[in-house]
Amino acid sequence: MPKSLERIEKTIKKIDLLTDPSSKQYGRLLNWKSSHDPFWHYGIGLSDVYIFDTGKGLRPFKKKRAKFVIGINSIAFQPDVTIERLKHALYVFANWKYTTSGWNCEHLGRLIATDKPRCYQSRSVWWLCNLTPKGDHKTARKIFRNHLKKVEPKLVR
Numbered sequence: 001m002p003k004s005l006e007r008i009e010k011t012i013k014k015i016d017l018l019t020d021p022s023s024k025q026y027g028r029l030l031n032w033k034s035s036h037d038p039f040w041h042y043g044i045g046l047s048d049v050y051i052f053d054t055g056k057g058l059r060p061f062k063k064k065r066a067k068f069v070i071g072i073n074s075i076a077f078q079p080d081v082t083i084e085r086l087k088h089a090l091y092v093f094a095n096w097k098y099t100t101s102g103w104n105c106e107h108l109g110r111l112i113a114t115d116k117p118r119c120y121q122s123r124s125v126w127w128l129c130n131l132t133p134k135g136d137h138k139t140a141r142k143i144f145r146n147h148l149k150k151v152e153p154k155l156v157r
Contacts, residue, residue, distance in 0.1 A: 027079020055105030
């Protein structure tokens with residue numbers, strides 16, 4: 001069922017309530033493994049306790065153990081910018097169809113935090129999913145950047 005504007009705005013209010021800028025995880029791209037599947041899951045840190053799930057849930061949840069995604073510090077946005085980009089991403093991508101390989105939590109999380117909608121886990125099957133050979137979603141970055149340029153240009157590099 002499509003997410004309504006009201007539901008997106010409620011989610012943004014939750015983000016605002018759960019964020020803690022003093023947390024080391026705040027505004028950072030995080031990942032973790034689940035015991036029930038072999039995949040890495042991605043999200044944006046809100047605090048020491050809460051992460052925003054950039055996957056199927058598109059919601060904050062409690063998670064105490066997550067890792068910082070390595071190798072992105074030189075391209076990552078500042079945490080405050082990442083949190084603002086997360087909120088705007090909800091308006092753009094809330095109703096996109098989630099698929100394990102074609103559009104997933106890693107694509108969205110990396111797009112929000114680094115401006116690169118890449119999924120390393122999908123790279124090996126890129127041709128099946130309409131991705132670039134590097135695992136980038138072909139249209140998400142352009143669509144997101146166009147939205148941000150119209151409503152909040154300071155969030156675009």
